Amino acid sequence: MPQPQGPRPYHRRTAAAGTLVLAALCLGGGPATAAPAAPERPARGADGGHRPDVRLLDTITVPVGTVLDGVPFGGISGIDYDPRSGRYVVLSDDRSELAPARFHILRLPLDAKGFAVRSPQPAGGTVLTGPDGKPFPRPTVDPEAIRWTPGGKGLLWTSEGAAAAGLPPFVREAAPDGGHRRELPLPAAYRPVLAADGTPVSGVRDNQAFEGLTLSLDGSKVVTLTEGPLVQDGPAPTAGAGGRSRLLVQGRADGRTLGEFVYPLGPPADAGPVPAGAQRGASEILAVNESDYLVVERTARSGTDFGIRIWWTTTVGATDVRGRAALAGTERAMAKRLLFDFATTGTAPDNVEGLTWGPQLADGSRSLVLVTDDNFGALGSPGTAFHLLAVRPGLLAVHSPDVDHDGSVDRADLRRLLRSGRAGDLNGDGRTDGRDIRLWGSYGRTFPFPRGD
Structure with missing residues (x-):
């Protein structure tokens, strides 16, 4: 399976305001519920149309x-x-x-x-x-x-x-x-x-x-x-x-x-x-x-x-x-x-x-x-x-969205994702950031599991 290219370091963020905003976008819930984040669009082909998966x-x-x-x-x-x-x-x-x-x-x-x-x-x-x-x-x-x-x-x-x-x-x-x-x-x-x-x-x-x-x-x-x-x-x-x-x-x-x-x-x-x-x-x-x-x-x-x-x-x-x-x-x-x-x-x-x-x-x-x-x-x-x-790139996560490996995809995985280093690099680009959270949210819509807290 292709691996991230080169010795790029894995960037981590703390679970502060940015994490909470992205969590709301991906999951909804809380006092001010937002619509689920849209999945990243496929790359466009030479004819301007969206490239199939x-x-x-x-x-x-x-x-x-x-x-x-x-x-x-x-x-x-x-x-x-x-x-x-x-x-x-x-x-x-x-x-x-x-x-x-x-x-x-x-x-x-x-x-x-x-x-x-x-x-x-x-x-x-x-x-x-x-x-x-x-x-x-x-x-x-x-x-x-x-x-x-x-x-x-x-x-x-x-x-x-x-x-x-x-x-x-x-x-x-x-x-x-x-x-x-x-x-x-x-x-x-x-x-x-x-x-x-x-x-x-x-x-x-x-x-x-x-x-x-x-x-x-x-x-x-x-x-x-x-x-x-x-x-x-x-x-x-x-x-x-x-x-x-x-x-x-x-x-x-x-x-x-x-x-x-x-x-x-x-x-x-x-x-x-x-x-x-x-x-x-x-x-x-x-x-x-x-x-x-x-x-x-x-x-x-x-x-x-x-x-x-x-x-x-x-x-x-x-x-x-x-x-x-x-x-x-x-x-x-x-x-x-x-x-x-x-x-x-x-x-x-x-x-x-x-x-x-x-x-x-x-x-x-x-x-x-x-x-x-x-x-x-x-x-x-x-x-x-x-x-x-x-x-197409970014379709399949190279690490499991079940970040904590407890058999479910839920808020616990999202809270851990940005603090988990390589395991949180779902898209395999050598970084752990908001793109990985968007991929995590897209996965949840592909496989709509019952979500816990």
């Missing part, structure tokens, strides 16, 4: 059948960018059937218009190995998501397992050479349990496990998101109904569960007409700050026809369900807001399964790089697409 800048496609690093390139289900080296890692979901389970290192330089190259520049491929030091035999692994560890010193990756065969998913850490380091413990609720006749009783559904993986910005927490509900949490999403996935937060050092929340898939009507038999699920998650995430929701209408939306969501105000064997249905789910819909672009997105922050763009926007899984052409996809999006 998120724009599609460019798309490049690697054709089906391309050979990279001596193996078929495709089935890409995860991507992550390392700002130190400028390299991307991409993970193939090949279950060691066409070649051993593997990841590739790529370069995707940018220019003022988009991608500076029309095909990724290969920088090496690596085979993943298991605890025994050997490549995975087929089909014992189903790679789905990957992230660099801090400093690019290792990699975290997930496998969906094979629930229909009782094979659980996992999150593992690998060395840069693909060698196995360790595996995080899996909470019992996620382990697939089958009846004597093979009917799933509990745990992840087949092919709906850990599609999404991200790290907290400081690298201390591992966050996973199931593609769909656990068996005991309710039915799988359909064309006529949404579902409830689980977002799991674990300590990277020891795998201890630090939090667990319900992510709501759908509601179904928001994606327009969906034919019977269409598949819906969450295919990736990406950390924005300590409490907020971007989630890719995918509606598969056919092998090449996909609805792809990116949602901005938060754990603030959501029920922590850690340790619950099954959801009761009364839990407060994570709040969410639609951030981007490919349907507005006129571009067919294909099967988006990977999402990462890229380099900061020349105009100050933050880049998002998406990648698609072409299923090696088996379902008619022309190849692996890389999409480049631009997120």
Whole structure:
């Protein structure tokens, strides 16, 4: 995630008259209630119109059948960018059937218009190995998501397992050479349990496990998101109904569960007409700050026809369900807001399964790089697409507006904001000032939580 540029000091103010005036503007209340402060306007485009929150800048496609690093390139289900080296890692979901389970290192330089190259520049491929030091035999692994560890010193990756065969998913850490380091413990609720006749009783559904993986910005927490509900949490999403996935937060050092929340898939009507038999699920998650995430929701209408939306969501105000064997249905789910819909672009997105922050763009926007899984052409996809999006500056807070981390956004956060140093620099400009308060107030209108005192 882009960081404030240069060694600029963080400016602090005391909670005096200026703070109280801004508090009144943002929250209202008190003897003289003012109208809520208006959010900062988006930057204007060259035509004088307001720039949208998120724009599609460019798309490049690697054709089906391309050979990279001596193996078929495709089935890409995860991507992550390392700002130190400028390299991307991409993970193939090949279950060691066409070649051993593997990841590739790529370069995707940018220019003022988009991608500076029309095909990724290969920088090496690596085979993943298991605890025994050997490549995975087929089909014992189903790679789905990957992230660099801090400093690019290792990699975290997930496998969906094979629930229909009782094979659980996992999150593992690998060395840069693909060698196995360790595996995080899996909470019992996620382990697939089958009846004597093979009917799933509990745990992840087949092919709906850990599609999404991200790290907290400081690298201390591992966050996973199931593609769909656990068996005991309710039915799988359909064309006529949404579902409830689980977002799991674990300590990277020891795998201890630090939090667990319900992510709501759908509601179904928001994606327009969906034919019977269409598949819906969450295919990736990406950390924005300590409490907020971007989630890719995918509606598969056919092998090449996909609805792809990116949602901005938060754990603030959501029920922590850690340790619950099954959801009761009364839990407060994570709040969410639609951030981007490919349907507005006129571009067919294909099967988006990977999402990462890229380099900061020349105009100050933050880049998002998406990648698609072409299923090696088996379902008619022309190849692996890389999409480049631009997120306007000042839209997403780089630190949580829940400044005191008490699970709510309220006056206590506002009182603390200007005295909290780096944590109060919500817009990431290296200063803690009134702009951060305006962003805090805008966040409250995006996610209208019940506000306390």
